[in-house]
Amino acid sequence: MTRSTTLISLAVGITILLLTAGCTSPGTAPAPEKNELTVFAAASLTGAMTDIAKAYEAAHPDTKIILNFDGSQALRTQIEQGAHADLFLSANTKHMTALQGEGLIVNDSVKTFTKNKLAVLIPKDNRANITGLSDLATPGIRLVMGTKEVPFGDYTRQALGKMANDTAYGPEFRNAVMKNVVSEDPAVTALVAHLRVGEADAGIAYASDVSEEDKALVIMLPIPDRYNVIAVYPLGIVQESKVKDQAAAFAQFITSTEGNAILIRYGFVPVDR
Template identity: 30%
Template sequence: MKQLLHTITTALLAIMLTATSALAGQVNLSAAASMKDALNEITAAYEATHPDTTFRKNYAASGALAGQIEQGAPADLFISANVKWMEYLKKQRLVELSSVRTFAFNELVFAGTTAKKVTGMNDLPKLGKIGIGSPKSVPAGEYAMQAIVKSGLQQKLAGKLIMAKDVRESLMYAELGEVDGSFVYRTDALLAQQAKILFVVPGKLYPQISYPMALTVTGAKKTNAKSFYAWLKGNEAQTILKKYGFSVK
């Protein structure tokens, strides 16, 4: 009996040590949905040369991610699609202030499958349905709404806007033809199979689209998270970002 208990105890300890070791090398990455494809390749490239590190990735609207982090969800590194939600977490003291920096830049476009001639903002009122990320939590939607307001189209487009939970869902609406077109990032539109870029939204209509990144207060204490954060600033990561249509400085 004692021998059996000893064997069971030893086995349990081995399992616990293995699990602890795995968690120690795990980096919890919370990033804007528009970064999904680029970051999947970036993390794969990192894992290829850092086999001791694994990733738990969470892609969603930046506002939703910020809310999750505020509620205590596991996150070591946060990459937002706008400055607003990073500033929010800074005020909550949930990110390491010294680690906040710009990761990449993007631009807003209007993409769809409609046969109607759409070459600029002033052509939008003749469309039926228009996809847009919810401005309350989706940066792409917030940028798009600012462009709509500055173009004086808010009233003309009332009732035409179909809200999406994130920019990828907005693109899906356009891909499936559920809307005539959607406001999405250029990087998302380049991945589309059916929808095509109908026009680039003039940059003067919305703030510069930048993606700030930062270690959370938890991630700043983890060696693996800090190493990956440092690697993200290097040439290999930036080359992959450019491949997916992002710009870096």
């Protein structure tokens, strides 16, 4: 035997020894595997779903919830492209219906779990003295809203449209309000920032868009339901899921009193049942 073959056989022997030792070593049995549940949730649910997942994991130590937040459109595309998800929480029915149409969602699992309403947001010190919707038309008020392309900006225009068609406000009201717009913000974050530094007098966005910390800095003026554009949030179990039972259990928890309480805390509106 040459020297090199001796070395090789020695190395192989040691490797085999180590491998078998790893397999049989007593006392280090792996912890029971946790059930992993992957949840795709609309970005507006970030705060609320993080808390709900924590509460659920506390009650079910054997389950680990993996959250993936993004725009509903992006999540839909990801599911269509075969990304692994067990539960999908959409910010509108459009994308859920589309996925159902493609057979990617378990049809009878789909249900509305929460709603979201537009509100007028005003900086706490309210220097412009806005106390009602009609004040939004006061000349010189600095108003910020979403661009017509983003959902919250689109819905704002729809709400103003409803007010324009109502004799209580009328088309002049809408024109006066639109004249007061100083910026069409492409994201809620920019809109809230404009309010926080007091540069804008009022803004229109979803009530849930105001974060926990920002709530202390902002007054929320409700918009009556008859003018509001109420966003409906459906959930559905993904057809490909291998843990449909666990997904159903978590979905149940989201709609429970405990889950609902968390959603309400984040500005969402409960579904009437």
